[in-house]
Amino acid sequence: MIKMEHIHKVYRPQSNPVNALQDVNLHIKTGDFVAVMGPSGSGKSTLMNVMGCLDTASSGTYWLGGVEVSSMNSDQLAAIRNRKIGFVFQNYNLLPRMNALLNVELPMLYAGIDKEERSSRALDCIGRVGMLNRLHHRPSELSGGQCQRIAIARALVNSPDIILADEPTGNLDSVTSEEIMSIFQSLHQEGHTIVLVTHENDIAAYASRILLFRDGRLNSDEVLSPSPRTIPNLVMNGDAL
Amino acid sequence: MNLTESIRVALDSISSNLLRSILTTLGIMIGIMAVIAVVAVGQGGQQTIMKEMDKFGSNLFQIMLDWRRDEPPTGNEFTMQDLEIIKTNVPELKYLLPCASSYSQIKKGSQTKTAQILGTEADYARLHPLDITAGRFLTNSDCQSRRRVAVIDEEMAQELFPRDNPLGKRILIGNQSLIICGLVKSDSSPLALGTKYVYIPIRVWLDIYPEGNISYIEGSTRNLEDITLAMQNSIKILEKRHRNEDIYQGVDMEQQIKAVNKVTGVMTLVIGIIAGFSLLVGGIGVMNIMLVSVTERTREIGLRMALGARRRDILLQFLIEAVVLCLLGGIIGMVLGIGCAFLIAALAKWPPLISWTTILLAFAFSATIGIIFGILPANQAANMDPIEALRRD
Ligand SMILES: Nc1ncnc2c1ncn2[C@@H]1O[C@H](COP(=O)(O)OP(=O)(O)O)[C@@H](O)[C@H]1O
Numbered sequence: 001m002i003k004m005e006h007i008h009k010v011y012r013p014q015s016n017p018v019n020a021l022q023d024v025n026l027h028i029k030t031g032d033f034v035a036v037m038g039p040s041g042s043g044k045s046t047l048m049n050v051m052g053c054l055d056t057a058s059s060g061t062y063w064l065g066g067v068e069v070s071s072m073n074s075d076q077l078a079a080i081r082n083r084k085i086g087f088v089f090q091n092y093n094l095l096p097r098m099n100a101l102l103n104v105e106l107p108m109l110y111a112g113i114d115k116e117e118r119s120s121r122a123l124d125c126i127g128r129v130g131m132l133n134r135l136h137h138r139p140s141e142l143s144g145g146q147c148q149r150i151a152i153a154r155a156l157v158n159s160p161d162i163i164l165a166d167e168p169t170g171n172l173d174s175v176t177s178e179e180i181m182s183i184f185q186s187l188h189q190e191g192h193t194i195v196l197v198t199h200e201n202d203i204a205a206y207a208s209r210i211l212l213f214r215d216g217r218l219n220s221d222e223v224l225s226p227s228p229r230t231i232p233n234l235v236m237n238g239d240a241l
Numbered sequence: 242m243n244l245t246e247s248i249r250v251a252l253d254s255i256s257s258n259l260l261r262s263i264l265t266t267l268g269i270m271i272g273i274m275a276v277i278a279v280v281a282v283g284q285g286g287q288q289t290i291m292k293e294m295d296k297f298g299s300n301l302f303q304i305m306l307d308w309r310r311d312e313p314p315t316g317n318e319f320t321m322q323d324l325e326i327i328k329t330n331v332p333e334l335k336y337l338l339p340c341a342s343s344y345s346q347i348k349k350g351s352q353t354k355t356a357q358i359l360g361t362e363a364d365y366a367r368l369h370p371l372d373i374t375a376g377r378f379l380t381n382s383d384c385q386s387r388r389r390v391a392v393i394d395e396e397m398a399q400e401l402f403p404r405d406n407p408l409g410k411r412i413l414i415g416n417q418s419l420i421i422c423g424l425v426k427s428d429s430s431p432l433a434l435g436t437k438y439v440y441i442p443i444r445v446w447l448d449i450y451p452e453g454n455i456s457y458i459e460g461s462t463r464n465l466e467d468i469t470l471a472m473q474n475s476i477k478i479l480e481k482r483h484r485n486e487d488i489y490q491g492v493d494m495e496q497q498i499k500a501v502n503k504v505t506g507v508m509t510l511v512i513g514i515i516a517g518f519s520l521l522v523g524g525i526g527v528m529n530i531m532l533v534s535v536t537e538r539t540r541e542i543g544l545r546m547a548l549g550a551r552r553r554d555i556l557l558q559f560l561i562e563a564v565v566l567c568l569l570g571g572i573i574g575m576v577l578g579i580g581c582a583f584l585i586a587a588l589a590k591w592p593p594l595i596s597w598t599t600i601l602l603a604f605a606f607s608a609t610i611g612i613i614f615g616i617l618p619a620n621q622a623a624n625m626d627p628i629e630a631l632r633r634d
C-alpha cells in the first residue's frame with residue numbers, strides 16, 4: 001500500500017535548514033493499523049503530510065497504491081487526496097457554517113458525485129460513527145468527540161485506501177478518546193488501513209504496529225501482538241453518546 | 242464541484258456577512274442605479290421628443306429670428322407680403338404660413354382663462370396632426386375675410402362650457418368677440434405641459450394685438466429632398482427684402498432630431514463616465530473585501546484542498562463569489578435604478594424607457610466587474626499552500 005524509500009524532507013533549504021525527515025524507509029501493508037509516535041518536533045506531522053500528498057518530499061521515492069507520487073502535478077495530487085486518502089485532524093477542521101451532513105458530503109463534491117448518492121453515502125458513513133441523530137447540527141452545536149466522529153465519517157466517505165489521523169484524540173478527554181479509538185479499531189477490523197499519530201501509549205496500544213520517530217529519523221518499528229483489548233460494542237451505536 | 246454548488250457556497254458566505262456584503266457592493270449598486278435611471282429617463286425623453294417630431298412630419302421647416310442676434314427685434318421681420326412673395330418665388334413649397342402667438346386671457350362672461358392664442362392660417366391643420374372633434378378648423382375664407390372665429394381645444398372648451406355645446410358660442414379675446422367654430426383634441430403630449438390652445442385667423446390676431454407681430458413662419462415642401470433648398474431660398478428672399486443678412490434662422494426637423502440626439506449623446510457620455518468611476522470604485526471595494534474573505538477563510542481553503550479541491554476549484558469558488566456579490570449589487574442597483582427612473586419620469590411627466598438591452602448590459606457589466614476584481618483574490622486563494630493554510634487559525 002505505502003512504500004517510502006530514502007525520504008528526506010528539508011524545510012527552508014536556503015536559510016537555516018531544518019531536516020524534518022531524514023532517510024525514512026517504510027512499508028505499510030493494506031490493513032495495517034500503524035501508530036506513529038515520538039517527541040514533539042520529531043517529524044510525525046511532516047511524515048503524515050508527505051504520506052497524505054499535502055506536501056512533497058525533498059528527495060526519495062514514495063509509492064502509494066503502486067503509484068509513484070513524487071512526480072505528480074498539483075491536480076493529480078488533489079485527486080489522490082480526494083479519493084485515496086481520508087484525513088482526520090486534531091482540531092477536526094469541520095466547516096463551521098455547514099451542518100454535519102454537508103461537512104461529510106464535502107469530499108464527494110470534489111469527486112463529482114451526484115446529490116442523491118452524496119447524501120446516501122454520507123448517511124451511511126455517519127451511521128457508522130453513530131451520529132445519525134445529529135445530522136443537521138453545526139459543529140458549534142456538537143461536542144469535541146461528536147465533531148471528531150463527523151470528521152471520521154468525512155474521511156471515510158470516498159472509500160479511501162488509507163486513513164491518516166494526526167493526533168485525533170489530542171483535544172479529547174480520556175473517555176472520549178477511547179470512544180474515538182474504538183471507532184478506529186473497528187474500522188481496522190473492517191479492513192481499513194490506518195496511520196495514526198499519537199504520543200500517548202494508551203492510544204498507541206490500539207494499533208498493530210508502532211513507529212517511533214526521533215529527530216526526523218525512524219528510530220524503531222515494532223509490531224504488536226494482536227490486540228488484547230475487546231471493543232465495547234455499545235460505543236458503535238449512537239445510544240452511547 | 243459544479244456551478245450550482247459553487248453558487249450555493251458563494252451565497253452562503255455572502256449571507257454570513259450580509260451587512261458587510263451590502264456595504265461592499267454599494268459602489269456597484271450606485272453605479273448601476275445611476276446608469277439604469279439615467280438611460281431609462283434619457284431614452285424615454287428622447288422617444289417622447291421623437292414621437293412629437295414625427296407628428297410634424299419630417300418635411301416641415303420653420304424660419305424664426307436668430308436668438309443670438311444683438312439688437313432687439315423691430316417687430317417687422319415677417320410681414321404678410323413676405324409670405325406672398327416667397328410663395329410665388331419658391332416653387333418647391335407646398336405650404337407656407339405665418340404663426341403669431343401670445344399667451345393671454347380669454348373671457349366668457351365673468352370667467353377669465355389663459356391660453357396660448359395662435360394666429361395662423363387654414364393650412365396649419367395640414368402641417369400639424371390636429372384632431373378636429375367638432376365643427377371645423379379655420380378655413381381659407383375665414384382667414385381672407387377676417388372672420389371673427391376661433392378653434393379651441395377640448396380642455397379649454399370643458400373649462401369654459403362645462404355643460405353647453407361650445408360651438409357657436411362667443412368668447413372675448415382682447416377687445417374682440419369671436420365665435421367658436423370648431424374643437425380640437427388637446428395636446429396630451431408631456432412636452433405640451435398642459436398648455437391649452439386657441440387658434441384664430443392671423444389677420445384677426447393682428448387686429449387683436451396691434452403691437453404684436455408674426456413670430457415665425459412654417460412651411461413644407463412637396464418632396465423631402467427639397468426642404469433645405471426651399472428653406473434657404475425663403476430665407477434669402479427675406480434677407481433681401483429686409484436688407485438684413487443674419488437675423489433669420491431656419492430649422493428643419495432633421496436638424497432638430499440631430500440636435501436632440503447630440504444632447505442625449507453628451508448626457509449619456511457624462512453619465513457613463515460618472516458611472517464608470519463609481520463602478521471602478523465599487524470593483525476595488527469588492528476586491529478589498531474578497532481579499533479579506535480569503536484571509537479569513539484560509540483554513541477553509543486548506544481544508545478544501547486537503548479534501549481534494551484542485552487549485553482551479555478554489556479559484557472558481559472565489560471568482561464565483563465575487564461575481565455573485567457584484568451581481569447582487571447590480572440587481573439591487575437595477576431595481577433602485579428602475580424605481581428612480583419611474584420617479585423622475587413621473588415628475589417630468591414622460592414615460593421611462595427600460596429596454597432589455599440596458600438590463601442585460603447592466604448584468605454583463607456587474608459580472609465583468611466581479612471577474613476583473615475577483616481574479617486577484619481568487620488567485621491568491623488558489624495559490625495557497627494547503628499545509629500552511631491548515632495550520633492557520
Ligand atoms: N513549515 C515549516 N517550516 C520550517 N520548519 C518546519 C515547518 N514545519 C515543521 N517544521 C519543523 O520540522 C520539524 C518537524 O515538525 P513536525 O513534523 O511538525 O513535528 P511533530 O509533528 O512530530 O511535532 C520541527 O523541528 C519543526 O519545527
Ligand SMILES: [Mg+2]
Pocket residue numbers: 044045046
Ligand atoms: Mg505534529
